[in-house]
Amino acid sequence: MDGKEIAMEMIRGNLSDSYKELPKYFYMLEHTNPGTVSKLHKLEDGCFLYAYVSLYASIKGWEHCRPIMVVDGSFLKAAYKGTILTACIQDGAGKILPLAYAIVDSENNKS
Secondary structure (H helix, E strand, O other), rough: OOHHHHHHHHHHHHHHHHHHHEEEEEHHEEEEEEEEOEEEEEHHHHHHEEEEOOHHHHHHHHHEEEEEEEEEEEEOOOOOOOEEEEEEEEOOOOOEEEEEEEEEOOOOOOO
16 A cells, blocks of 8 residues: 555555444435435345435435436446446426436446
């Protein structure tokens, strides 16, 4: 590790430890936003595999939007590789509303 990486770890903490906090984060997300849907899938050894989030406000907003959904993916290029998938909808005024997002290992049928 170089000096910059050491400094960033001191400020932000260890990246791999952040994944251990996801169950708490999803619990609080659902607790403070009733109706929110979140799913976390881990491997048998407890390592992160997939995560899915759809906020209640977005779910409720779907009722007032056009019945068209756009799904897109983008590669994550940090220390932990993967893909972020987003599902977006458009309201009557033409504004884009994020409906859900997921973090997966790659775009495939299983994920």
